[in-house]
Amino acid sequence: MKKISKIFVLLLVFVISFANINWSTENANAAPAKTYENLYNEAKKHLGKSYTWGGNGPNTFDCSGYTKYVFQNGIGVSIPRTSGGQYSASTKISRSQAKQGDLVFFDYGSGIAHVGIYIGNNQMINAQDNGVMIDNLNNSFWSRYIVGFGRMTNLEEPSKGKETLYAKNDLYILKSGNWNSGTAFTLAKGSAAVIDFDRTQNGFVHVKSGTQEGWYSGAMDPYWSETKIVNDKKGKKWLYAKNDLYILKSGSWSSGSSFTLKKYYAALVDFDRTQNGFVHVQVGDQEGWYSGAIDPYWYEEKPNTESKGKMTLYAKNDLYILKYGDWNSQSAFTLKANTPAVVDFDRTQNGFVHVKSGTQEGWYSGAMDSYWSETKLANEEKGKKWLYAKNDLFILKSGNWTSDSSFTLKKYYAALVDFDRTQNGFVHVQVGDQEGWYSGAIDPYWYEEKPNVRTLYAKNDLYILKSGDWNSQVAFTLKANTPAVVDFERTQNGFVYVKSGNQEGWYSGAIDPYWLTENPNVNLKGKKTLYAKSDLYILKSGNWDSGLSFTLKAYYAAIVDFDRTQNGFVHVQAGNQEGWYSGAIDPYWYTVSPNAAYICMKDVIFRDAPQWGTGQAGSRKQGEQVNVVGKENGWLKVSLSGDIGYLPDDGQHLQKK
Numbered sequence: 160m161k162k163i164s165k166i167f168v169l170l171l172v173f174v175i176s177f178a179n180i181n182w183s184t185e186n187a188n189a190a191p192a193k194t195y196e197n198l199y200n201e202a203k204k205h206l207g208k209s210y211t212w213g214g215n216g217p218n219t220f221d222c223s224g225y226t227k228y229v230f231q232n233g234i235g236v237s238i239p240r241t242s243g244g245q246y247s248a249s250t251k252i253s254r255s256q257a258k259q260g261d262l263v264f265f266d267y268g269s270g271i272a273h274v275g276i277y278i279g280n281n282q283m284i285n286a287q288d289n290g291v292m293i294d295n296l297n298n299s300f301w302s303r304y305i306v307g308f309g310r311m312t313n314l315e316e317p318s319k320g321k322e323t324l325y326a327k328n329d330l331y332i333l334k335s336g337n338w339n340s341g342t343a344f345t346l347a348k349g350s351a352a353v354i355d356f357d358r359t360q361n362g363f364v365h366v367k368s369g370t371q372e373g374w375y376s377g378a379m380d381p382y383w384s385e386t387k388i389v390n391d392k393k394g395k396k397w398l399y400a401k402n403d404l405y406i407l408k409s410g411s412w413s414s415g416s417s418f419t420l421k422k423y424y425a426a427l428v429d430f431d432r433t434q435n436g437f438v439h440v441q442v443g444d445q446e447g448w449y450s451g452a453i454d455p456y457w458y459e460e461k462p463n464t465e466s467k468g469k470m471t472l473y474a475k476n477d478l479y480i481l482k483y484g485d486w487n488s489q490s491a492f493t494l495k496a497n498t499p500a501v502v503d504f505d506r507t508q509n510g511f512v513h514v515k516s517g518t519q520e521g522w523y524s525g526a527m528d529s530y531w532s533e534t535k536l537a538n539e540e541k542g543k544k545w546l547y548a549k550n551d552l553f554i555l556k557s558g559n560w561t562s563d564s565s566f567t568l569k570k571y572y573a574a575l576v577d578f579d580r581t582q583n584g585f586v587h588v589q590v591g592d593q594e595g596w597y598s599g600a601i602d603p604y605w606y607e608e609k610p611n612v613r614t615l616y617a618k619n620d621l622y623i624l625k626s627g628d629w630n631s632q633v634a635f636t637l638k639a640n641t642p643a644v645v646d647f648e649r650t651q652n653g654f655v656y657v658k659s660g661n662q663e664g665w666y667s668g669a670i671d672p673y674w675l676t677e678n679p680n681v682n683l684k685g686k687k688t689l690y691a692k693s694d695l696y697i698l699k700s701g702n703w704d705s706g707l708s709f710t711l712k713a714y715y716a717a718i719v720d721f722d723r724t725q726n727g728f729v730h731v732q733a734g735n736q737e738g739w740y741s742g743a744i745d746p747y748w749y750t751v752s753p754n755a756a757y758i759c760m761k762d763v764i765f766r767d768a769p770q771w772g773t774g775q776a777g778s779r780k781q782g783e784q785v786n787v788v789g790k791e792n793g794w795l796k797v798s799l800s801g802d803i804g805y806l807p808d809d810g811q812h813l814q815k816k
Contacts, residue, residue, distance in 0.1 A: 269774025336360020410434020484508020558582020627651020701725020
């Protein structure tokens with residue numbers, strides 16, 4: 160009996176314990192979806208946060224600490240801690256295969272030393288010396304050191320699904336996701352099609368209408384409608400064909416041709432008699448069906464059929480000549496300003512006229528005026544004149560389009576243009592000891608007067624956008640008190656163009672309350688010894704147009720004289736070198752020396768990166784003093800006469816003085 164009681168008690172305890180176990184998974188922490196959206200949302204949370212060697216987040220980061228933190232917290236994926244480890248663990252891919260969310264790696268000379276997250280459009284978000292920010296991979300610094308791309312995980316593509324849409328006009332559906340592929344079929348205006356946004360080729364989406372299918376590149380707007388298009392035309396109307404039109408036997412694309420209505424011929428179109436969106440067409444005893452709307456296939460009034468023939472015209476400005484008579488087609492070539500072309504007004508496509516220049520040909524929609532001139536544009540300018548570049552201009556070695564570039568004249572920079580010294584319509588351009596030739600007329604490539612460009616200072620951190628649109632991504636963060644060149648003549652939707660160093664973008668805020676017109680450092684007086692946070696370009700004068708005087712290397716000291724100014728620039732001297740700099744103290748300068756004196760405990764060889772097996776950055780003898788400027792991954796970062804070297808922080812190689 161006692162034995163039975165013990166068994167019963169044990170069984171009862173087990174049942175009660177089992178019943179109290181919470182088998183629900185509702186409260187379990189589900190891993191975040193592995194989508195680029197989640198990854199990028201986590202990444203951009205930290206824009207503007209500061210950089211610290213060895214920083215793991217969430218308040219400060221180094222480069223690999225940032226990528227590890229974003230992957231872990233954004234999509235629940237754990238990756239190695241160091242940039243070298245992340246490079247080794249990633250699947251290597253080419254630049255053309257890179258997708259948003261891949262990692263991009265850099266080598267400063269002897270091993271992987273930096274990493275960022277690729278966000279598309281040749282941009283990355285990364286933690287660098289100036290903090291977490293978005294950088295352009297094509298700028299002179301990053302493009303010099305980029306190694307390649309790596310994929311840590313395959314991100315899920317968010318499903319966009321299928322949608323039934325209606326063509327706003329006749330649309331050419333292609334055989335494949337390629338502009339050069341042939342037409343699979345024409346989707347008539349008002350016809351429905353199933354668009355599969357998850358099935359893509361090179362940015363083209365899959366389109367299916369009945370048994371016909373193909374690919375189309377246009378966005379939903381302005382080419383598609385979510386609701387069925389109602390034909391507002393009523394009754395019968397005489398219309399005139401803009402081109403030869405194939406009138407079908409029935410209201411179906413698969414029916415045969417009933418007859419061809421020749422260009423400029425009239426037909427009676429009955430908008431009340433329809434089949435599947437096709438309208439009835441009659442000419443004498445011939446009749447059939449046509450799908451095209453009045454525009455762009457019909458004239459409502461009898462056209463002037465008098466032949467205009469061919470004319471040799473000159474482009475007033477650079478003109479984009481298209482491959483087809485369709486606004487959606489790609490550019491065939493660019494006809495440069497003042498270049499002649501043969502324009503055939505009798506050879507048309509949808510109102511576009513045929514254009515031929517040399518062996519190049521295509522289609523253009525513009526009327527003769529205001530895009531063309533009947534006579535070669537005479538340059539009315541004489542003598543020499545100082546002009547200002549509206550954008551970066553490629554100055555050529557000779558007056559010939561096929562010659563190499565002599566130099567690039569940066570936007571807003573001045574050049575001496577000699578209108579009396581010409582080669583094949585090109586004029587001579589000189590900037591200092593650089594010279595070459597340029598073809599553009601004053602307008603639209605040059606300012607005659609110094610442009611309305613002002614140097615302003617951000618009152619607080621400002622998010623500068625990639626385009627003049629509130630929905631666009633952040634191009635970069637302009638730190639508080641940092642100067643930027645604001646161009647009030649270059650606008651997009653009310654946004655003004657902003658450039659700070661090699662970063663550029665758009666901002667909507669008025670001068671007040673987001674900008675300061677005066678240098679916020681005016682309260683600084685006298686001379687101060689400051690230390691460059693990164694390489695700084697010191698100019699010859701207090702003017703953005705002046706040339707480079709010298710480069711102050713990262714961590715090097717300079718005497719900054721806040722009482723000696725030019726246009727908001729302050730005077731900078733380092734040894735016997737001097738010049739002018741516009742940057743506020745933060746984020747370009749340290750006010751306290753970042754250098755700590757260390758003594759070499761033995762003869763040492765510094766590495767190019769914080770890991771063994773990398774290249775040599777330099778050497779020092781036992782007893783020599785070096786300046787340590789920080790730590791990275793357990794290694795000391797040392798300034799070596801302008802270069803950077805690394806040694807382990809183990810007390811065996813270097814010891815603090």
